[in-house]
Amino acid sequence: MKRFVAAVIPSAITIFFLAVTLLTYIVPGLSDFRARLVELAVIVAASAMLLGVVNLLHVHGTNILRRRGWFYSLVLLLSFVGVLLVALFDLVLSLNRVPAATLAQQATSGTAMTLVYQYILIPIQASLTALLPFFLAFAAFRTLRMRRTVGSTLGAVVFLVTAMVVLLGQLPLSNLPPLVSDNLRAARDAIIGVWAMAGMRGILLGVALGIVATALRVLVLADRPSSD
Amino acid sequence: MSMDLVQIVVPPLILLVFIVSILIFWGIVGRGRRPALRSLPGFKSLPGQLSQVIEEGRSLPLSLGSGGVGGGDTATTLAGLAVLEGLAEETAATDAPPIVTVADPTTLAMAQDVLRRAYAEQGNAAGLDFRSVHYVAASPLPYAAGVMDLLSNEETGTSVMAGVFGSEAAFIAEEGSRQGLIQVAGVADLTSQAVLYPSVTHLAIGEEMYAAGAYLNAKPASVGSLLAQDLIRLILVILISVFALFTLLLGGAPR
Numbered sequence: 001m002k003r004f005v006a007a008v009i010p011s012a013i014t015i016f017f018l019a020v021t022l023l024t025y026i027v028p029g030l031s032d033f034r035a036r037l038v039e040l041a042v043i044v045a046a047s048a049m050l051l052g053v054v055n056l057l058h059v060h061g062t063n064i065l066r067r068r069g070w071f072y073s074l075v076l077l078l079s080f081v082g083v084l085l086v087a088l089f090d091l092v093l094s095l096n097r098v099p100a101a102t103l104a105q106q107a108t109s110g111t112a113m114t115l116v117y118q119y120i121l122i123p124i125q126a127s128l129t130a131l132l133p134f135f136l137a138f139a140a141f142r143t144l145r146m147r148r149t150v151g152s153t154l155g156a157v158v159f160l161v162t163a164m165v166v167l168l169g170q171l172p173l174s175n176l177p178p179l180v181s182d183n184l185r186a187a188r189d190a191i192i193g194v195w196a197m198a199g200m201r202g203i204l205l206g207v208a209l210g211i212v213a214t215a216l217r218v219l220v221l222a223d224r225p226s227s228d
Numbered sequence: 229m230s231m232d233l234v235q236i237v238v239p240p241l242i243l244l245v246f247i248v249s250i251l252i253f254w255g256i257v258g259r260g261r262r263p264a265l266r267s268l269p270g271f272k273s274l275p276g277q278l279s280q281v282i283e284e285g286r287s288l289p290l291s292l293g294s295g296g297v298g299g300g301d302t303a304t305t306l307a308g309l310a311v312l313e314g315l316a317e318e319t320a321a322t323d324a325p326p327i328v329t330v331a332d333p334t335t336l337a338m339a340q341d342v343l344r345r346a347y348a349e350q351g352n353a354a355g356l357d358f359r360s361v362h363y364v365a366a367s368p369l370p371y372a373a374g375v376m377d378l379l380s381n382e383e384t385g386t387s388v389m390a391g392v393f394g395s396e397a398a399f400i401a402e403e404g405s406r407q408g409l410i411q412v413a414g415v416a417d418l419t420s421q422a423v424l425y426p427s428v429t430h431l432a433i434g435e436e437m438y439a440a441g442a443y444l445n446a447k448p449a450s451v452g453s454l455l456a457q458d459l460i461r462l463i464l465v466i467l468i469s470v471f472a473l474f475t476l477l478l479g480g481a482p483r
Contacts, residue, residue, distance in 0.1 A: 022243075025239075026239060026240050026243075038299075041298035041299070042298070044298065044334075045296060045297075045298050045299075045332075045333070045334050048333035048334045048336070048337055049333045049366075050333075051333050051336060051337055051363075052332075052333030052336055052363040052366070053363075055333075055336055055358075055359075055361070055362070055363040056363050058359060059359050059362050059363075062359060068381070069377065069378075069381040072377050125369045125370075128369050128372075128373065128399070129369065129395075131399075132395060132398055132399075132423075135398050135399065135402045136398055136423060136426070138402070139398070139401070139402060139405065139423075139426040139427040140426045142405065142426070142427075143425075143426040143427070156426075159425065159426065200418055202434075203418060203421070203433060203434040204418070204434075205461070205464065206434035206435030206436075206461065207416045207434050207435055207438075209435055209438075209457050209460055209461055209464075210303070210307065210416070210434070210435035210437065210438025210439070210457065211303035211304070211416075211438070212243070212246060212303075213246070213250070213438060213453045213454075213456065213457045214303040214306050214307055214438055215303055216243075216246055216247055216250055216453070217250065217449060217450075217453050218306070219247070220247060220250060220251060220254075222250065222254060222447075222449030222450075222452070222453065223306070223310075223441075223449065223450075
């Protein structure tokens, strides 16, 4: 009986919410109800963050104790404690100034926390993002060098030529003869508007079918994401 | 038939056909008929690579990306978890589970549960170390940086990415290339597909990622769902072609 209940209840809850959410897309006027369900899911997800923090401390604490990749683990834990202290500092400062209901929000958007975001986190992330084109150029070059079969070499050549044409077509090439620059722009427009668009739509159609198939597998109990 | 009526009637109809086809194909495959699946070299070769990794005493990193369960990324995350399920079934008899990295706490809980189930089914629940699932960071770029660090520290020959990724996937793939790893990736996002194409060994594009479960665990439901997916895609391609032909010949969409 206990095993039956443990197997049936999670599946029943999953199917109920999945079917109801699906109905809200088909039956007009139920979108408000879907919004309420999403709010519920957000609350559950927020409580799972605690699990994430415990895992983070556990994994990196173990790394430090075992002296295995310990340096970055130590940096991470110190950063964690530092940011937590900053959030608490903001919270304490705002204790008498803001209503109790907005205290939690103040902890993540207070002055000190905003400074941490603005002067540490955002510049680091922007620097990392700026490296992306170089990583991609190097990867493309390596692709061309490594491909061994005729098909894969052809694919790599098409990839590189297409990327070059699209990049050159974006540039304001006023020094080039109009015939060349006009043709480059026309080629870029044809690649983006026809070939890439057709490929993208085909891929997105496949992705949509994959998503629906995954959801329907759960709906007909072929997949059980939750434990019995 | 007006276009409004088409928009109201067609989606539920397609869903109904989809559900019925999944059930029919599930039944057919369940009775022992094994259809030939289209070739997906990356996922097909994964069990062999996994065996090699286990024999050599190395670990297998699996990156599930920044998606979570409960939002718009749920289905893609579940597809990534299906890959984990397939790998966990292979490794459950050993004490070397895949090293799973996630960037969402809901996926962390789900991934730990998938591992726990696989190990319990093999009667090796005590052999599972829950620390093999790492919550790396809460946003994509720090997550990529964390996975890069993991790849540079772990002794491994293969790296797998399956889940929700954006352009940050390029950093993970670059680190994998630097380490000389065989890289298998399944992603749904167009940007990540574009940035991964030059770097990874096997890239599953678009709906191929959602087919991974059928290749790794070969459960009748997964294989049946893949066949239904192909059938519906064929129907949609025919419908789109007919509409395009009508537009071309009659100078407008059929009303």
